[in-house]
Amino acid sequence: MLRRMWNEVLLYDTESDLSDFIKDQHVCVYRKETCNARTSITYKCSEYKKYPLCQFQLKGKESLDGYQLYSSEAHNHRTRAQTSRLPSPVRHNIVLVTDTGLTLRKIQKAVTVFNPQLSNNITKIRTHRQKNRCSIKSIEDLQA
Template identity: 35%
Template sequence: MVKRTWNFVDKFSSEDELQSYIVQNTVSIKRTEEIEAGKKVIYRCSKYRKYPECDFQVKVIFSHDGGVTVSTSNEHDHAHRAATPRAPSPVREIVKNSVAAGLSCIQTRRAIEHQYQGGVSRSQLCSLLNYHRSLELCYFFKINKL
């Protein structure tokens, strides 16, 4: 495991300056611990779940004498977004229209194959169909109660 290198950024005199720096760098608290000099807070990129390769971190040391020392490690890396289990928007729209038209699962899959170039997993399709069918049923029951 490679030890992280920290680069000194600045020494702030107030927490307002620190807060503006935190907001500017889009980071959130990762870990807080007490140390001999005071308190150490490690922040990481707020978008680390969307971009798992982003290893940007900010280390803030609040010393007992009131000083705030800020250091950073690495740079933001938002080049590669993480895969998501959610089906793409065009597929969701095709499924929504298929449910409204009363198409079966196989007919919906064929509609997706003809209208969408990418692949969609069976579990995504089944989940979307079940979800939109449940919405249709809820809407149907609300109409009948009126």
């Protein structure tokens, strides 16, 4: 197992200077550790779910002089994670077709006509329809 290599980046006198630098690096808190009354905070790339190959981390440690900051790796946003979500144009077509009031089967047929490369995916269409369904508040509304 390879251990992470940490390179010293900067030494800050105040915590506010350190927090300003951290905000510019697009990271979020990953781990906080306290040892001998000193705090060590590890930050990781804030887009680690979208880009799983990004191993960028920062580590801030309290020292006698101020705050030491170490970095590991570099941002790697070349490869994006695969999702099971439908592509944006397909979702847009589903929204347009559901607003017309078609049945589920007709929506499915319309989406496959717009996008023949997709397989029939009824569950994603069904969840969109449930979100847009209005709630019935009284029996008069139901009868109307």
